[in-house]
Amino acid sequence: MKSKSLLTLVLASLLSIMTLTGCNKTKTTEAPKDTDINTNEKINVKYWVPFTPNQYIKSLNESLMYQELEKKTNVHVVFDHPAEGQETEQFNLLVNSKDLPDVIQTYAGEYKGGVDKAIKDGVYLRLNELIDKYAPNFKKLLQEDPELARQVTTDEGNIYAFPVIGEDKNEPAWWGPVIRKDWLNDLGLKDPESIDDWYNVLKQFKEKKNAQAPLMLGKKGIDSYGTLISAFNIGPGFYKNGNTVKYGPIEPEFKDYLATMNKWYNEGLIDKDFATRDKKSREAVITSGKTGAFITEYALVDQYSAAIKGTDAKAEFAPTVQPALKNGDKVHYRVVNNRNGGYEAVITSSCKNPERLVKWFDYAYGKEGYMLFNYGIEGTSYTMVDGKPKFTDIMTKNPDGLDFWTVCNKYKLEVGPYLRDYKAVPDFTKFDKDAMDKWTKAEADYVLPQVNMTAEESDNYSAIMGDIDTYRDEMVLKFITGKEPLSKFDSYVTQLKKMRIDEAIKTYQAALERYNNRKIK
CATH class of the missing domain: 3.40.190.10 (Periplasmic binding protein-like II)
Incomplete structure (x- = not known):
């Protein structure tokens, strides 16, 4: 989603520098038996995350929201933002270096070989046991929504990250x-x-x-x-019809x-x-x-x-509603927002205080964190009116003449690891509500979930689909504009089969079956 709601799912997020870094890459991820954590001791966290600066806020280090969060949690974060356009390159350099930050966000899923391999390689921590002991808010969300639990669990049963999670189990179409x-x-x-x-x-x-x-x-x-x-x-x-x-x-x-x-x-x-x-x-x-x-x-x-x-x-x-073939027919495919909305933050093996950091992340999924991350600081970026939060003029009528999306990351977080309210925008109009109501009348049971392919599957799939996508796009335009007669449709399908589309379908089928069989609590 984009722009004025969760829809703008553009890069922005969380934290950085930890003087208490330096654990080697084979550090255990098992939580200690003592579930009491001393939060009186201030810790420092190094947090790598892409961020788009503007004239109002150059870095999340300037975020008043994170400064307020530090007061509540005693965790000091210094953000490290890669240069725009160089995120992938800098991420690859980062994970292959010995100088890992405590947290990597948004690009963590780009690890070569996948996140399960990153855990095996001792780069990312497996979080299952830590979440079980130190993240009651996050744990509760997973227990209440098995599909969400499946979305945050890998094929090998690892929970590896804290993502943005939609407040509603079924967010409407946008x-x-x-x-x-x-x-x-x-x-x-x-x-x-x-x-x-x-x-x-x-x-x-x-x-x-x-x-x-x-x-x-x-x-x-x-x-x-x-x-x-x-x-x-x-x-x-x-797409899928049933589980096919x-x-x-x-x-x-x-x-x-x-x-x-x-x-x-x-x-x-x-x-x-x-x-x-x-x-x-x-x-x-x-x-x-x-x-x-x-x-x-x-x-x-x-x-x-x-x-x-x-x-x-x-x-x-x-x-207006998505059309059906005939009046009264059901529509089975539309845009969906997986409740796991991405922007995932992983904790690396360099973190000396994973228990504190898990507890810190968990704050964003509880009641107080929900208000802070979605609306900012009461009295500054919002006030309560008739029991509901309302953004102040600094957000909606900024004295510098800047729009909401330019100023928002200084006072709240546009998107990142927290429980997100898609309505946390100042201009959620009647049109927006009507659009969501009408567009969500279409069902989404044909939409595939976020499956994971193995490294070998992914390489093979990419090799197949690169040529197929090009050929399909070219032929679709020719068929619609009449440059190719529809009598050649069967030849077009035959060509796609020669280009190994059936192999790509089998790869997706295997990934879907693994997804459906993921072990979740």
């Missing part, structure tokens, strides 16, 4: 179709719910509203969240999808330049009133609404 509601009203049309409904609406937008591009289609012809293709009972890529992995672009229903898009394109119902538009060009069509429908994230719509008023003061955008 991506879906948006339509010109004022045009629907003018034409006496209802919100479209089926593919046939959409065809009729788009046709009337073209004929009676002179829409230059009745529908703005994504530049690849399929969006990665399956907004339109899901109507045909498949996913946009790899399938690949949407070779299924017979994919041909039906392509035939529909080709028909719409030929009749001028899809933007003729969809395949070549960049973000700026696409937004220009939307805000100039030349389109009647598009697919996007809810966080951007208020910007489009403000911009289009200069062209058409009566223009009104509204969310």
